Amino acid sequence: MADSTASNDSLRRRSRIRAAEVRRRVLDVALERIEGIGLTIGFEHIVMDDLIREAGVPRSSTYRLWDSKEAFVSDLLAEIAAETSTKLADDETLAISERILFQNVELLSSETDRRRVMFEVIRVALEHNYRAVIASVAWQSYVGLSASLLSHMESSARADIEQALLSGSDSFIERMAEFHSWFSRILGYRLRSEWNGDYRPYAVVISAVVEGLGLRHLGNPGLVDASYRGPATITSDDPEWTLPAIALVAILERFLEPDPEYDVEAAMETVRGYRAAREAEEQAAALAADEEQQAEEAAG
Numbered sequence: 001m002a003d004s005t006a007s008n009d010s011l012r013r014r015s016r017i018r019a020a021e022v023r024r025r026v027l028d029v030a031l032e033r034i035e036g037i038g039l040t041i042g043f044e045h046i047v048m049d050d051l052i053r054e055a056g057v058p059r060s061s062t063y064r065l066w067d068s069k070e071a072f073v074s075d076l077l078a079e080i081a082a083e084t085s086t087k088l089a090d091d092e093t094l095a096i097s098e099r100i101l102f103q104n105v106e107l108l109s110s111e112t113d114r115r116r117v118m119f120e121v122i123r124v125a126l127e128h129n130y131r132a133v134i135a136s137v138a139w140q141s142y143v144g145l146s147a148s149l150l151s152h153m154e155s156s157a158r159a160d161i162e163q164a165l166l167s168g169s170d171s172f173i174e175r176m177a178e179f180h181s182w183f184s185r186i187l188g189y190r191l192r193s194e195w196n197g198d199y200r201p202y203a204v205v206i207s208a209v210v211e212g213l214g215l216r217h218l219g220n221p222g223l224v225d226a227s228y229r230g231p232a233t234i235t236s237d238d239p240e241w242t243l244p245a246i247a248l249v250a251i252l253e254r255f256l257e258p259d260p261e262y263d264v265e266a267a268m269e270t271v272r273g274y275r276a277a278r279e280a281e282e283q284a285a286a287l288a289a290d291e292e293q294q295a296e297e298a299a300g
Contacts, residue, residue, distance in 0.1 A: 017057055023065055025055035026072075027079050034080065034141065048072065074160075080141055081164035090136075093129040094179060097121045101186065102275040104234060108268050111188065111258065113234070118187045119249065120233035126210070126245040134214040143215070176203035186271060188262040191255060202255045209247045 029051050048069055052062050066072035100121050107113035133139050142165070177199035184190065191197060217224040223243070230241030231249065 017061065019061065019065060022055075022057045022061045023075075025057050026051050026062055026065075027076060029055045030076050031079060034137075046073070046076075078160040078164050081161045082168060090129050090132045093125050093132065096128055097125045097179075097183060098274075098278065100124060101183075101271060102278070105268055105271045105275065107234065108187070108271070109264050114188050116232060116234045118189070118252075119231050120235060121183070122248050122252070123230065123233055123239060123241055123245045126248050127242045130210050130213060130242065130244040133210055134217055139211070139214070143211070173200050173203050173207070176207065180206070184256055185259070186267050188259050188264075188267070189252075189256040190259040192257050195255060202251070205251050205255075206248055209251065210244050213244050213247070 030046060033046070046069070048062070049059070052059050066075065101117065104113075104117050104120075107117055180203055181199045191199065191202070195201060213224050225242070227240040227242065228246055230239060230246050233239050
């Protein structure tokens with residue numbers, strides 16, 4: 001009798017879970033699964049009862065939110081669009097670009113050396129970015145939504161997904177435009193006058209080339225992944241380049257030009273200050289990690 005009462009109390013507590021929490025739990029379980037395997041065409045691998053059980057929510061509450069698997073998938077796709085489109089930025093690529101700049105700040109005094117630094121950043125960072133993009137589950141899901149799934153969705157779900165993709169893409173492009181603006185100015189470049197100071201088209205073209213070559217890699221990996229001859233950098237007069245990096249050099253030539261008003265001393269001072277700030281952040285993070293580890297060891 002006591003076991004029966006406890007079971008009933010447990011069921012009542014579960015039934016009192018708010019609809020918003022039920023929705024969040026079930027979607028989070030589904031998102032976690034997709035994070036591991038990527039987005040696929042079709043959702044035969046998703047079993048609603050499995051999601052409900054893993055999320056620990058009442059079955060009746062779940063089916064009041066979604067009266068069919070198709071309704072759930074539509075909601076899930078909008079969530080995927082919102083999640084993945086905000087994860088497109090590759091923070092490690094930005095960090096690599098900064099490190100190359102920080103290590104060569106003294107070379108900014110020469111226009112020739114600045115150009116070589118710029119090319120080294122492009123050569124190394126774009127190769128990393130390309131590899132990170134084609135390996136990214138978030139990017140694969142983004143492409144799947146953008147290129148395939150939208151054409152099969154009914155109109156109301158399509159509108160929600162398109163809006164989520166648009167919002168995330170806008171944020172990504174704004175962030176990339178801000179980075180390219182700062183980086184090019186530090187290295188003595190500016191946008192050509194026809195772009196009216198707007199770095200967003202530059203960021204859009206760069207990301208489109210990288211993502212497009214990621215797709216082309218599926219059919220022509222030998223060509224896309226091959227090494228090619230490119231311009232001299234700070235590490236070599238005749239370095240090996242990959243296709244994404246060479247493409248960015250061509251884009252740069254069309255969008256940017258040397259800035260005749262470039263202030264060498266101001267730029268070098270800015271980089272030194274930025275480098276010091278980054279080093280302080282890294283030291284603080286390392287100290288915090290050490291303290292956390294010591295606390296765990298003491299508790300154990």
